[in-house]
Amino acid sequence: MSASKNIMKFPKKSRYKPETADVFVPMEEGGADWLRALRKSGFDELKEQGLPTPKLERWKYTNLLPLVKNFGAELGASDVVYEDPDKLVQNMGVLFEDAPRWLIDVLSQAPVRDDMALWHLCNAYIRDGVVIDVPAGEIVDKPVEITITGHDGAFFVPRTVFRLGEGAELTVIEFHKGEGRYWNNRVTNVIVGPNARMRHYRIQENSADAVYTQNTHVQIERDGTYEGFTLAAGAALSRNQIHAELSGSNATCDVSGINILRGSQHGDTTLEIEHKAPHCTSHQFIRSVLGDQAHGVFQGKVYVSRGADKTDADQLSNALLLSEGAEMDTKPELEIYAEDVKCSHGATTGKLEDESLFYLRSRGVPEDQARALLIEAFVDEVADKLGDEAVREIVRKRVEIWLKK
Amino acid sequence: MSNISDDTIEQVQNLKTYEAGFVTDIESDKAPQGLSEEIVRFISAKKNDPDWLLEWRLKAYERWLKMPEPDWAKLDYPEIDYQDYYYYAAPKTAGDAPKSLDEVDPKLLETYEKLGIPLREQEMLAGVAVDYVFDSVSVATTFKKSLEEKGIIFCSISEAVQNHPDLVRKYMGSVVPYHDNKHACLNSAVFTDGSFVYIPEGVRCPMELSTYFRINELNTGQFERTLIIADKGAYVSYLEGCTAPMRDTRQLHAAVVELIAHEDAEIKYSTVQNWYPGDEEGKGGIYNFVTKRGLCEGKNAKISWTQVETGSAITWKYPSCVLKGDNSVGEFYSVAITNNYQQADTGTKMIHIGKNTKSRIISKGISAGHADQTYRGVVKIMPNATGARNYTQCDSLLIGNLCGAHTVPYIESRNPDAQLEHEATTSKISDDQLFYARQRGIGEEEAVALIVNGFCRDVMQHLPMEFAVEAQKLVGISLEGSVG
Structure with a gap:
């Protein structure tokens, strides 16, 4: 057998649809160098990939395009109100005037996967957002409540950063609501320091015509705990995507959710928990109730890296279909490269x-x-x-x- | 021979020179290396195909050229040079086969020994050129006779094309169309071998059918195509493959299996796949790309797949069931073992179309050495499949810290009256179990084999008797060298 001859070439199909990004225009110049660079890289990536379509494996069950077709030509705004007894919330836009190094680093972090056009979309138009930075050892008793209200016709892409120093504790409750048709596309970074604890709750009750897409990246260091929960009751289409990295040993990550959907609502929960260190624990627990023609999606993944021994991870998705026409698609995935692990998943669908x-x-x-x-x-x-x-x-x-x- | 196929042969003969510069002699036993339209025509002529089949092959070839290679599986192998293979070779002649067992790789013989295979069979499996005028010929003849009495057709697909063209034409490609996927395209274009089974209405096939008994077709092909039809109320159990490793130097395998079960019919299809997996460093080994699909066409039909996959360097295989008839049942029982540098991406698809259809999936994966293994399965409930029911369980076992085990299930429900359950676990062999066995004086490798066999029991018990005992030994053999 001869080595390499002319290996036959077969057509390759691209999974991306760059033309879907045509509606987006570059943001006007201005701001610091790093900010301009970030906008440019976000915009370039967006132009290269276009918006996600069901051709992408992780968008297989969610067709975003028809609902966001007319958004993007201009940036709208949302009302953000805080209930913040300890005065922790900082305005990202104000911080940009003289941004601290750590914040620049967090914001410039590249997304972990390559199908993240919506993340890049946030960077392309980065302008404002919320930052909470809890210093080491500080325990915040009262939860911080953030209410985000969308208005008809608006398209907004805020970024949010929560950072907890060693041993810090914080609870954040986000309320998402609004009126009319709008597209709320967000990216949130959470950094849970050693032995810190973050509780992060979202009550998503966007208007029935709204599109809500959110991407959260969580990094949990040794002995840290992250508890994330989302109640998804609103929006015509919602995508709740979380990627959590357990980077220090003995870290814990709990992600749960309740999806209650009816009419022709579409609710997508896509989770990926990456165990990078030994002795970590993670749980995923999602329950969906689907009435009328509602469409529920759960894609969960547990990824255990080589060497992340003694990992204990589980995943559970239960769905109730209340009527004919409702649909539930479930894809609970395990990708495991370490031997000494205990991983399981379960999924049920029924009435x-x-x-x-x-x-x-x-x-x-x-x-x-x-x-x-x-x-x-x-x-x-x-x-x-x-x-x-x-x-x-x-x-x-x-x-x-x-x-x- | 019809006039048309005479013409075809003539055409091919007239072509004489191929692009690659080969001069072809139609009488030769081997087609020139590589794949082209001429080769497809050559194979078709060799097989004396009717016109429609030649056309079908050519259409498949056309599509094959245009189709991208499937890349969604978690498999990592270098780009395949399709022009580097031979697509047709007549059965081996006595000339190039080993003359006696002394010439056969001693490692292979060692394995036969462990499996307890009789000497005569060893010779046959190793492809030793001996005269097969011994017991099994008469056995096969008696079998054939009793099958014929019941009206059962059991022959090679090439014979079926000649003798039962209507049946073949009606069913071939009805479950796996020629354009189903790239590997199915390739198979449709160049298939040369495989089995054809037809069980008439109301007949229960009196014995387990196995390719093993079609001894005139020993050269089980690279591109096998199997078609099994169970008419109303019929029953058949079919065994594919063999626990013994087959001597095969050809690397690329792309098989297609189609099952059709009519009303009240049942087909049980069992496979033991033990092709050459490559050596300890991952060199060599068979690429096994298989498309297997069964259609429960009528009411109360049942199709059951059982597979034990221990061989091949690369396995890409998803035996599926389309549950079209009301109350039809699909089952999938699988044990996949990967060791050293083997990779397997395997699973099933259960498509529920009819009412009250039921499916059951039990998959056990064992990954050792540097191997990577993925269970990939789809359970799909269509809107009309009221009362559908699915139960899925897939468990993975990891032996050693350099292997990987992955589970990728897709569960899609569009009917509120359907009930779906899915469970999966991944773990290692429990230290307690191992300790218990070791404490009682059982060697480590033996203990692992014992525990793994217990882990696989749910699947093994669905294997026909002929396979079950040997398959258990095979589990131990496949995991050799993975512990300690």
């Missing part, structure tokens, strides 16, 4: 159990109420695990209201 319904009905509970009770109990299991009691109450209340609608 409310007839037996349970019958049990309640036979005790005189009307059908509607019986269903509502069972759904409440179903999602409550996620809420029960949350560390912050106030948030558990908020979530329960929202679910209750949703069920009455």
Whole structure:
């Protein structure tokens, strides 16, 4: 057999659609060098890839394009209101005038995967956002509440940075809401220092016509803990994408979510937890309730690097389909390169159990109420695990209201 | 021979010189190296194909040229030089085969020994040129006779093309179309061998059918194409492959298997794949690209795939079920073992179309050495598949800290009345179990084999008796050198 001859070439199909980025125009010049460089690199990447389409493996189940077609020609704004008793929130736009080195480094960090056009979109138009930097040892008792309100016709791409020093503790609750059609595309960086603890909750109740796409990158150092939770009840299309890196030993990462969707809503939860150090623990727990023609997506991945022994990781997705026309797509993935690990995942899809319904009905509970009770109990299991009691109450209340609608 | 195929042969003969500069003699046993339209025509002429089949092959070849190579699997191998292979070779003649077992690789013989294969069979498997006028010929003849009495057709696909063209034409490509994927295209264009089974209405095939008994077709091909049809109420169990490693120097394998189960019919398809996996450094080894798919066409049909995959350097294989008939059932039981530098990307697809369709997936993966293994599966519930049910379990076992085990399931449900469950775990062999076995004086390798066999039991028990015992030994052999 001869070595390399003319190996036959076959056509290759590109997964990217660069032309979908045509609507975007470069942002006007100005600002510091690093800021201009960041905008340029973001814009160049965006032009190269275009917006994500279902041709990309991680966008297989979510078709963003039809809903965001007319956005992007100009940048809109959102109202951001803080409930911040300890005065921790800093305005990123103000910080840009004389940005600290660490912030520049965090903002300029390249996304870990190569299908991140939406991340680059945020960089292309980077202008403002929220920064919370908790110094080492400081324990913030009261949660910081941030309310983001979108307006009809707006397209906005804020970046958010939370940094916790060694031993610090912080709780943030984000409320997302708005009116009319808008596109809220965000990137959030969270750095959890050694032995620090971050609780990060999102109550996503965007307007029924809105598009909400968010990318979060979490880095957890030794003995650190990150607890992330999202209640997804709003938006015509939402994509909740989190990439967590456990980079120090004995770190913990819990990501959970409740998706309650109806009408023709589309809710996508895409998680990737990367175990880079030994003795780390991670949990993913997502429950979805889908009525009418709602479409739920869960893509979860546990990645265990070589050497990350004694990893303990699990993943669970349960979905309830309430009516014909609803659809649930699940892709729970494990990619494991270390031997001494305990990894598992489970996924179920089904309807409310007839037996349970019958049990309640036979005790005189009307059908509607019986269903509502069972759904409440179903999602409550996620809420029960949350560390912050106030948030558990908020979530329960929202679910209750949703069920009455 | 029809006039048309005479014409074809003539045409091919007239071509004489190929682009590559070879002069072809139609009587030769080997097609020139490489692949081109002429080669496809040459194979077709050699096989005495009817016109429609030649056209079909050419269409497949056309598509093959235009199709990108599938790159979604987690497999890493150098670009394949398709022109470096031979696509047609007549069965080996006595001339170039080893004269006796003394000439065969002693390592291979050692494996036969461990599997407990009788001497005669060893000779046959190693391709030793002996006269096969011994027991199995008469066995095969008796088998053939009793099958014929029941109206069962069991022959090579080439014979079927000649003798049962209507059946072949009706079903071939109906489950795996020629343009299904790149490897299926290639197979459709150049297939030369494989089995054809037809079980008539209401007939229960009295024995396990196996390629092993078609001894006139010993040269099981590189590009096999198997077609099994179970008519209404029929039942058949088919065994493919063999636990013994086959002597095969050809690296590229692309097979297609199509199963069709009509109303109330059942097909059980079992595979033991043990092609050459390459040496300890990962040199050599077979590339095994297989497209296997079954169609549960009628009500209450059932298709069951059972596979034990221990061989090949690269495995790309997803035996699937299309559950079209109401109440039809699909099953997939798999054990995949990768050691040294082997890579396997394997799994199944269950497409639920009919009402109350059920599927069950049990997959056990064992990865050792530097091997990488992926379970990749799809469970899809179409909107009309009310009452569909799926249960999936895939467990992976890692032996050593340089291997990888991955699970990539896709679960898509579009019906609220469908119930789907999926479970997966990844872990290593528990120290407690190993300690328990070692404490009782069982050697480490033996203990690992014991534990792994226990891990695979759910799948192994679905293998027919003929395979089950040998497959258990095979597990131990495949993992040799992975511990200590």
